[in-house]
Amino acid sequence: MEKSTYLEDALETYKMRHIEDLVKKYKTRRDEIKEDLKEKFNSKAYNPFNSGSFAKHTAINTKFDLDLVVPFKRDSFSTIKEMFDEVYDFLKEKYQDSGKAEVRKQKVSIGVIFYSDAEGDRIDIDVVPGRELNDDDYLTSKDLHIYFNEDLWGYEKGSYQKTNIQSQINHIKGKSEAREVIRLLKIWKSTNGEDYKSFLFELFTIKAFDKTEITGDLWDRLKVVMTYIKENVVKDGFNLIDPGNSNNNLMDSLDEWQKEQLSDKMKNMIERIEDNSENLKTYFPKNKKFGEDKNNSSEDNSYRLKGGTAGISIPKKGQRFG
């Protein structure tokens, strides 16, 4: 099996265009919330803007976020917590109390989870409120303070942190080759139920592309990034700086054992795929909804008669024993 061809095929099955109708629903809901927020916080806020993996073009159709960032003016609330709570109260009143959606406080955002529609789709939009650092500096700096509603990444519940979501979006803009690798790592993360943050892989991949000469086909590029992660994640002094906050080193959010584990996982993946390219299917399975592997078709996976010999059961190739 040619590795890059397989990976390209696999990526194809995770494209957002396969779920256009669903994305449309998401966009409609997001725009609806955007308009409501604009109306409510008209003088207090700047224009809300889109973020999340969809905005960054790193979304996969099994896991994606259409987030909405609401930048508030410095004098709109006396505290960041007040800002967070007021946005929550408003969304709760507007959507939950009217029976449209469940609204809940999340880690740094407020989740609006619309009840299933006629097709059974459940749309959820995350709203991230942020407040500019100083009066009127948002339009130039794009810096915001965001609120931590849970203990997270080393920050305590109730604290806040400077970020620049626009810088994070810009950081990945135009880097289509890196985005392919990021999407593959997200497929792996989601398939294997890994706890690591997607943002971590974004920063790793972009840094690998910056620091290493990356050429060749998709497998070559993926392998270089995985090797980069394997070698650097356990290195003392290795930093992954959040483009939205130069004081935020993502490496600090990982415990030592998590770093070692991630390095081991990258090592194992590279070795197993080099041993046998079929192992790619384990790490980066195609999204079965939008693409079936010819070698793994349902025909091959079921019992069948061989050469028409009636009455003899021929075990399938994948038969297991114990």
Added chain:
Amino acid sequence: MDDKRLKDVRDTIQNIPFVEELNWIEQDGIFINGEVAINFEELDEALLFNFKISPVYPLKNYEQESITFYNEDLISYNHVMESGNICIHTSHSTNLKEKIRIDFESLREWIVRYYLKEQKDLNYEHILVEYSSIDDQYFSFLFNETYGQIPIGDFGWVELSSLNRGVYKNKKIENYFIKKFISSSGIEKKLSWSKLYDNSKITNRGVYYFLNEPPASYGKFALKNLEELDLPTDFLEFLHHFEKDNLKRSRGRIVPLLLGYRINKNESHWQTALLEIGKFPLRGIPIKKDGKKTGKWTGELISEKIQWGLTRNVSYKYFFGRGVFSEEITQRKILIIGIGAVGSIVAKTLTRVGCRYIDLIDYDVKEPENVCRSEYDFFSGISAKTEELKRILAGISPYVDVGCIRSDLFEEIIKSFYQLGPHKKSLQEVVNKYDLIIDCSTDNDLMYVLDAIGLEVGLLNMSITNHAKEMVCAFTNIYDFVNNQFSNVLQNDTEDLYEPTGCWNPTFKANYNDINVLVQYALNHINRLYDRGKAKNNFVISNNDGALKLDEF
């Protein structure tokens, strides 16, 4: 030849620097006997030791040294036997002269450690007991810890169940395990056995008394006579009544008198004096007041040699003292689905490494042809796999609770209802009571369902390729991972299968050893993952012509 050996021994001993004097040495039949005076700087005066060298010297026999040093005056010191033998453990040598030098050096070491420094060993040393047989039969009594300590001076009844009879030192041995102590005031203290042992039939009863120190002289030699124990009158009366109550039904039956004592703050030990109903060493003494008989009687022990039975502490920590798996596995509730070759080996291994809770599920029946590569017996004929394995596992460990789960739970109920909301929830509850489910069933449908059902419990899927060339073990993303390995990655030969006459369902070819090598390697790796809290990555073990390789994913 003998003269030469005697001369070599004499010359060698005389040349040892700390042998002050070889007082005498002689050939006595097949033995060489003698006496030496040992002296060196730290000693105030020379110590005398007799020695006896057997004809097998310098080789050992029965794992014992074939040279004996003894001095009865040293009996109170550590590592000295009742006959005054000094207990030494020395190095191996087949060279007579070298061995003599080594053994005398060991004797010198004993003098320094235990005579001069009077060192105490850190580990508790059990008292030395000479076991007796009665009518050519030995008796053993196995115990573990009770729920709650028994107080000093407490006495009462003890209930026993039987294990199989065996052979000990060329004689029969009757084996019992102790189930329960019941104090004379009625307080019960059960021992900590698995449910099966706990529920087993009582086959004998005896009595116990809890002493304030071991029943031993010099703290290490079991007493010879019960009289030396100074047992209180109320206990002797109890003993008398016990015999009287059992006399009619059980005259001649051997019953234990268990004598307990603490060996440290938390642990007790027991020794067992064997008593025969009808011949208890007791006699009645009339109680007198002012020189006149009161009509009341008390008991007194008759001087009689104690017949000691064998007693063993088989508490979990000693039973598995030589090696266990991580508590992260042994203390978990485990369900094994599918107990064919792989599943039965897994179950048996987990039992031997100290697991306490194993439930088994398999709809299948063991046929004689299953025996050659699984953990079943021919002796039991055709039999339900779960019931037979339960019996086998219980036979291995008195600490494993084994349950047989209805096979329709997975074959019908879970497969039928896993997609339906309310049923799904109750199924989840049934399955989530386990900590770890090991699926050795090779049932792809079940593998799919278990993946789909969304369990909180740890899942491990184990299966092998034909000829036991590879073993695939999966913890995560199980269905897709395992299918990809078997369908696309591994060279699984599904043509060369074993097809017995008339059987339409061929099976794989591999012997017990082929399979066991993979299972043991896999379990070894899994134990390490749990013990060290490492990531449970899926893995494949391959056996390439004897070279085993484990690849993590």
